[in-house]
Amino acid sequence: MQKSTHRHTLRERLLACGLKATHQRIVVYEALLELHGKHPMAEEVYQLLKPANPSISLGTVYKTLDTFAEANLIHKVLSEEGGKRFDANASAHSHIYCSNTREIVDFEDEELDALLQEFLQRRNLGNFEIRSVSVQLTGKKVEPEKQISITRVPKIDL
Amino acid sequence: MQKSTHRHTLRERLLACGLKATHQRIVVYEALLELHGKHPMAEEVYQLLKPANPSISLGTVYKTLDTFAEANLIHKVLSEEGGKRFDANASAHSHIYCSNTREIVDFEDEELDALLQEFLQRRNLGNFEIRSVSVQLTGKKVEPEKQISITRVPKIDL
């Protein structure tokens, strides 16, 4: 797929969320797709963007990422280190955090989602409107160089 | 219970975790117990301590909280705003976050814990040693002044 077509689709996604499709937003989204699975912080997104877009400002990246997360276009991922991290994958709501390598791995599992949904329906929290449910597994890789075997980072089409 | 007895117990808990029972650590722990359920950040703990312990330094509070969390004496709670928050309750592994009031509410539920444990046993992650499992519910209170009805912040004895 050509870059122009690609960007055309990104533009449409932004508009579909009710967001103005500015150049900055498109390239931030593009960078996030490129960093998919890495759960970058604003600074890392900025570093990736800057060479091709030297005029963009770090503050814009921060704001844009927040805006995207607010619109549910992307996902804000809570990190054990406290920083704000993001991922283009808005469907995986669970994460595995390794305190050795400090990496965050997406964990997408339909069965788990169903399990939680069923549980929450039975519990039926009063006076609370759930927006998202997320499971965090914290721990350590046994062999830090190797992958966690269940990991399935899904491909995001486009 | 008298304060001296109280502190004696705190001291023993620290020692049980293999930590030196310094005065600073005892008062930090004490403050956290007092703030239980509020999930304070280092700064808030510091503010509570300072009047009675003007010589303690904020850096020490940061370090002490990290040390406690590392020793599993207390709990580090991931906050939607990015800051590092803590709670003396080391047993509740799940939290409800309200984006209106920015409060974090402990959510302790044996059934949920069992459900997750059973699920993870079936999945059996390879190359990963789980230290903790936590569920985050994000959303909004319908009536911000009122409580969420399922909330059960357990009493920590002593």
Added chain:
DNA sequence: TACTAAATAAGAATTTTTCTTACTTAGAGA
């Protein structure tokens, strides 16, 4: 094409967290 609300750049300012160094102390052992 012109208009307007929204978005952005730039960088100052703030907030949060870590780090460094010299000093102090808890707990262990004599």
Added chain:
DNA sequence: TCTCTAAGTAAGAAAAATTCTTATTTAGTA
């Protein structure tokens, strides 16, 4: 009890992360 030493702490500088302010620019609309 006294002494020793590794560990912990104060103080504040420094770094890192994030937000804010204001003037300027732009996307989408009429």
